[in-house]
Each structure stands twice: as C-alpha cells, then as structure tokens.
Amino acid sequence: MSRPPWGLLAALAALxxxxxxxxxxxxxxxxxxxxxxxAVSLNLLLGYGGLVSFGHAAYFGIGAYACGILMKYHAVPxxxxxxxxxxxxxxxxxxxxxxCVRLTKIYFAMLTLAFAQIVWAICFKWNSVTGGEQGMPEIxxxxxxxxxxxxxxGTYRAGDHFYMLTVAxxxxxxxxxxxxxxxxxxxxxxxxxxxxxxxxxxGVNVRRHELIAFxxxxxxxxxxxxxxGIFNRGVFPDFAYWPKSSEVLIMTILGGTGYFYGPxxxxxxxxxxxxxITSYTQYWPFILGTLLIILLFxxxxxxxxALSRLGSRLGRARRA
Amino acid sequence: xxxxRGVRKAFDGFQAVAGVDLTVGKGSICAIIGPxxxxxxxxxxxITGHLRPDAGSVTLNGREITGLxxxxxxxxxxxxxxxxxxIFPRLTxxxxxxxxxxxxxxxxxxxxxNVERYYRAETETLLGSIRLSEKAHEISGFLSHxxxxxxxxxxxxxxxPELLLLDEPTAGMSATETHETIALxxxxxxxxxxxxxxxxxxxxxxxxxAQTIVVLHQGRVIAGGTPAEVRANPEVQRVYLGERGR
Numbered sequence: 001m002s003r004p005p006w007g008l009l010a011a012l013a014a015l016x017x018x019x020x021x022x023x024x025x026x027x028x029x030x031x032x033x034x035x036x037x038x039a040v041s042l043n044l045l046l047g048y049g050g051l052v053s054f055g056h057a058a059y060f061g062i063g064a065y066a067c068g069i070l071m072k073y074h075a076v077p078x079x080x081x082x083x084x085x086x087x088x089x090x091x092x093x094x095x096x097x098x099x100c101v102r103l104t105k106i107y108f109a110m111l112t113l114a115f116a117q118i119v120w121a122i123c124f125k126w127n128s129v130t131g132g133e134q135g136m137p138e139i140x141x142x143x144x145x146x147x148x149x150x151x152x153x154g155t156y157r158a159g160d161h162f163y164m165l166t167v168a169x170x171x172x173x174x175x176x177x178x179x180x181x182x183x184x185x186x187x188x189x190x191x192x193x194x195x196x197x198x199x200x201x202x203g204v205n206v207r208r209h210e211l212i213a214f215x216x217x218x219x220x221x222x223x224x225x226x227x228x229g230i231f232n233r234g235v236f237p238d239f240a241y242w243p244k245s246s247e248v249l250i251m252t253i254l255g256g257t258g259y260f261y262g263p264x265x266x267x268x269x270x271x272x273x274x275x276x277i278t279s280y281t282q283y284w285p286f287i288l289g290t291l292l293i294i295l296l297f298x299x300x301x302x303x304x305x306a307l308s309r310l311g312s313r314l315g316r317a318r319r320a
Numbered sequence: 321x322x323x324x325r326g327v328r329k330a331f332d333g334f335q336a337v338a339g340v341d342l343t344v345g346k347g348s349i350c351a352i353i354g355p356x357x358x359x360x361x362x363x364x365x366x367i368t369g370h371l372r373p374d375a376g377s378v379t380l381n382g383r384e385i386t387g388l389x390x391x392x393x394x395x396x397x398x399x400x401x402x403x404x405x406x407i408f409p410r411l412t413x414x415x416x417x418x419x420x421x422x423x424x425x426x427x428x429x430x431x432x433x434n435v436e437r438y439y440r441a442e443t444e445t446l447l448g449s450i451r452l453s454e455k456a457h458e459i460s461g462f463l464s465h466x467x468x469x470x471x472x473x474x475x476x477x478x479x480x481p482e483l484l485l486l487d488e489p490t491a492g493m494s495a496t497e498t499h500e501t502i503a504l505x506x507x508x509x510x511x512x513x514x515x516x517x518x519x520x521x522x523x524x525x526x527x528x529x530a531q532t533i534v535v536l537h538q539g540r541v542i543a544g545g546t547p548a549e550v551r552a553n554p555e556v557q558r559v560y561l562g563e564r565g566r
Contacts, residue, residue, distance in 0.1 A: 184427035187435045191419045194408035200390045201368065201400060202475060203423040212429070 007178070007261060011171040018160035028275055030163045032268050034227045037170045039251040039263030040177055041220035046249075047257035048181055049213045050193030052109045054245055055116025056221055058096070061123060061240025063089040063222025064229035065130055068139045071230075078142030082169070082226045089222020090215050092119075097214035101207045104196070116245055123237040135236030139229050166227055173220055178260055180216060189213055250288075254295060256302025265304050321346040321515055322483055327366050327376030329359075336362045338539035339376070344483070344532075349509060349516040351526045354536035355559070360519040361403055363536070364487050368400050369393040380483070395424070399481035401472040403488045403519075409461030413452055413471055416460050418443045420478035442478075449508065450474040466497040470504070477508065484509070486518040490525060498522060502529060527551070 017029045038060055045051040067085035070076040076084070096115040103111055123130045130136060147161040148154050156164075180186050191199040192206055200206050229235040238244060247270075255266025273291075278284050299306040324342035328335070337359040344350045352360050365371040367378055369390040377386045385393055394400075408416050421439040422428065447453045450470045455463060460471055469489060476484055489505060490498040502525050509516045520526050526533060526547075533550045535543040543553040550556055 179432045182435055183433050184422040184430040184435050184438060186431075187415065187419055188423055188428050190411060191408050191423075194410055195406060197370075198402070198406045198408065198475070199423075201370075201394050202420040203391050203394045203479065204428060205389075205391045209428065216431075 007171070007174060010261075011167060014167045015164055018156055018163060023157070023159065026160055026163050028271060030159075030166055030231050032271050033163075033166050033170045034224050034231060035248070035251065035267040035271060036264035037173050037227075038221055038224035039248050039255070039267045040174060040260070041217045041224065042248050043252050043257055043260075043263045044177065044181065044189075044213055044217045044220075046252055047259075047262070048186060048189045048193060049210060051210060051213070052105075052249075053112040053214075053217075054109045054242070054249070055112035055114070055119075056217070056248055057240050057242065057244035058112075058116035058119040059089040059093050059218035059221035060225035060228070060244065060248075061119055061235075061237070062092050063225030064235045064239045065123060065136070065225075066222065067226030068136050068229045068235040069129070071140050071142075072136065072138070078230075082223060085226030086219045086223040089225065090219035093215045093218025093221075094211070097211045097218070101210040101214065113242065113245070116240060116242065120237055120240040120242070123240055130235075130237070133237065135234055135238075136229075137234035139232075139234055141230065141233075162231070166231070169223070169227065173223055174264070177216075177220060181260060185209075185212070250292065254292070254302055256304035256306075258301055259304040259308070262302050262304040266302065269303060321381055322367070322517065323377075323379045324363070324367065325377045325379075327363070327373040327378065329362055329366055329371055329374055335539055337366065337373075340536070340539070340541055342534055342541070344515060344517050346482075346515055347513060348531050349506075349529055350518075350532045350534065351530035352517065352519045352534050352536060353521075353523075353526055357538075358536040359539040360536055361487055362539075364400065364485055364519065367393075368398065368485065394479060397480070397482040398485065399476035399479045399483075400485035401469075401476050401487060401489060403491055405465065405468045405472060407460050407468055407471050407475065409459070411460060412457050413447065413460050413463070414443055414456040416471055417446055417474050417478055420475045424479040446474055446478060449511075450477070450504065466493050466501065469493065469497075469501060473501075473505065473508070477512070480512075481514065483515045483517065486516065488519055488521065490520065490522055498525065505529075 014029060014033065018026050042053060042056045045053050063085040066088040067081045070081040070084055071078065100108055100111045124133055126132065141158060141162065144158060144161040144165065147165070153161065188199070188204050188209060191202065191204060192209060196206050225239060228239070251266035251270050252263040253266070254270055255264065256262030274284060277287055295302070301309065322344040324340060326339050326341060327337055328339050329337040340363055352363065354360055362371065366373045369388050372387045377384055379385065380396055380398065385396065408419065411419065418439055421442055427438065444453065447456055450473055452467065452470055452474065455467060460468065463471065473489070486505065490501050493501060506529050508514065530547060532545065533547055534541055535550060535556050537559045542559065543550055543556045
C-alpha cells in the first residue's frame, strides 16, 4: 500500500505561504520550518536510537555561531557557510559524542547537558569571537537577488525569498534524514533502542553506531542553527542554553517520537500555539505545562500518535 | 573447536566461576548442567564477551578470544540465545530477523539504502525453518513466550554460526513447547552441522540430546563425559541429581 508523500506535499504547500501576503505568517512559517528540522534531528537520537539528549541545543548554537561568524566576519557566501556550519557542529558532536556514548541512560543525558552548558558558557564569555553576552547581531542576509529574477518571485520581499530557500533546504535535509532512518543503519539503530545488549550480540558495534547517529543529529541541528541565526538576524548565547534543549525536546515529544514527521508537527503546534496564546494571555508557560501533562497521560504517542490511532479506528469502523 | 581453560570470575568477592575447563568438539552437542547458581550463565557470558574473565583463556578454533567485546565475538561464527528472552520487542518478527542479517552481513554503516530491499528471501527462509512464517508481521513483543524463544533462536541462526550457545532454551515453556523446541533445535543443529553448547534444567532434555555433559557445582566442574558416565558419577548424584530427588 503506497501512502501519499505527505512530506513533499507539505513542503509544496508551505512554499505558497508568502502568497498569502502576510509578513507575519511568513515569519512564523520560517521559524516553524527551521525548528522542525532541529526537532527531527533530535528525534534521530530520541525516537530511533532511544538516546535522550538534554543538550541538543549545543549543536544548534555551534551551527548558528559558525555560520554567523563565517558570513559576518569572513564574508563567506551563504552557500558555503551553511554546509560549513553543519560540518562544524557535526565535528563537535563527534568529539562530545565520543564521551557521551560511553555512558547510558540518565548518565548519557547528563553528559550531553554538561557539554551543552560548556558550549553555552564559552559562547557567553568569549567576547572576542562570539560577542559574549551581547551576542552577535546583524548577521548579513544571504544574497538572494537571483531569487527575485526567477519568474513569478519578483514581487516578493527578501524575507519571503529567504523563507522559500529555507523550506527547500529543510525539505532536502528532511529527505536525507528520512533516507537515513529507512536505511539498514537506521533499522539497526532501532535495535539499539529496543535492546542494546542483544543488538551487540547480533554484531552491532553499539557505541560506534550511537556515535554516528549523534554526529548526524548534530550536523543537522547545526544546519538548523545556521538558518536560525540568519532568520533571527543575530546569534545569541541563548541558542545553546538548556531551555533551548528542553524546548526542542518538548516539540519532539509533543509531536510524537515514534513518527518521522512527529517532531515537525510538534514544532508547528508549539510555535503556533505560543504565538496565538501569548497574544491573549501572559500565562503561556502555565498553559504549555498543562498541555504537556494532558498529552503525556492521554496521548503518550504524541499528537501524530493520537491522530494515527484515530485514523486507524476510523478506517476499521468504515470497513466494519 | 571451543576451548575454555581455567576461567575465573568473581563478583564483589563472590567466586561465581572458580577455574572452569571445558572443551567442545566440532559438531558435538554439549550440555552444561548444575544447580541454580552453579555459574552456568556466567560461563556463557565469559565465552561471549559479556563478561571479562579475571583469569584463564577462551580459544575458538585455536584463536584466543578472551576479553573481546561481544560484537566482535559474534562475528566469529558464535551465536547465542539468552536465558531471559532477549529480542527487539517493538519490532516485528520479520524486522528482528532481518536486522540480524543486516548486521552480520556488514550493512550496519549503510546510511542510504532502502532497508526494505535487503534480505527478504533469507529472512523468509529462516522464518520458515524456525516455524514463524505466519507471525512474520506481528510485533514480536506480543508473541507467546514459546514463540519468542523460537525467535531468539532465529536471531542466533541468522549469523550462520558454527557454534551455538543456548542458555536455557526451554526455560518457562510448557511440556509440549519444550518437546517441540528441542526437536526444532536438534533438527537445526543437524541440518546446519552446528556445534551446540547449552545449559538446561530439564534433565530429560539434557540426557536425550546431549552427547557430552559437563556438571558445574559452585563454580567448578565436578564431572564431565557421556550421559551414561555422568549419570553413574557418585559425586554428581550426591550434589545434583540427589538434591533433586530429595
């Protein structure tokens, strides 16, 4: 049974958001697209590898600083700076991950947090490179003049062009990640989640496998960070701080760790709710907390898990 | 084929295995028996690298494998099943076996192939030989205990082992399940020319299929030989068979 290519359809639909003409919608959509990539990258560890990282923001932050520094101080074009941000974040993930995968469960989680706090502290204090507490404002926008010359895109603003580029890049990254989770590597990663002891005795080198997953997750988090720094017109130490790690963890769990696109849906719902609810009340964190409690007890599979169960129940009802 | 020489292992001062020697010849079926806590599972874990011996050596076909990590040992044509059922519970039966093929045939680092295309035929064939074809697409964690044990055997067989270690293959099974499982193991061992080393609490099973038996007691080998020799050994009767008779 072949299912409709939801990811592709969603990406195509997303490209039309600027056509609605609202600067605000495009702004929120850019945020969602970038955070969706960040959350899906985390889910490679959480949902597929069973590894809880409390410090995924480190790689997001490293990617953001790497891309920002390259573009702002070294005038590196975006087309090189963004892949470099991914590679640099991946390299840090390889170094930190080397130690993290030697631990399991809560100790693994604590060590990821410890490394992330170190990254944050360095970003916060190393004034000459990262701008310290003040961060690094005015990251230049990539030159998207070529986009305005494409047929049909001339009337859009630069922010719209950047949004479309972001959607295309995020879609490409998600496609790659999807290949990875559906590969033999990805399948063996799930055996580690299920039973690391047994995985080892069907011949899986568990630590090496986990480390590779950690590097891939870090790399894509770095790309998300690079995009976010440009979108945000500045990079700040907060990007690597622990609330950012927990935000992405909440998105992932909210959407559903058992589904590839679950975390992306989580990012969409969390960011849109945040926008909507903060315009009515200042008690957003209170509402978020309540939502999470309801979700964890009533829908442990996340939003996508609940929808898919509803879908299969409806399907059964129709057949009966 | 497998030589264990003087292996010792202590846990917090408790001497679980106190110098065990063991030889398993190619193509033979060998059982390790002994009362609870005799050190049977620990000996298995020392052979398969899950534990590192304090002293002694393990050699396989003349190659020293003492202290290698499990994932390397299981590339050397050794496979094992575990006493506590040890499968990948949220994957389907098919995916369990397929994963074992993927790993053993060296596809662990293949990041971009489509997993659905790999080892379909091999997996189907193996599922047939362990009699799980009909349950191929069920979630393995929901299978009956007996079926899960069969699946574990399948995970071990997917590596095309020469030496198969089975830790209590019939633990927790009903009499019928035990009977069927033993028949299955015997047939598979014969068909594949496997060397089999197993632990078992059911004496009927042990004496019906084992060619040699090693008796462990308090971490030491107290007897070994053919079933007839072991049965006649007064020491064995005293510590083990006798205890059961009381």
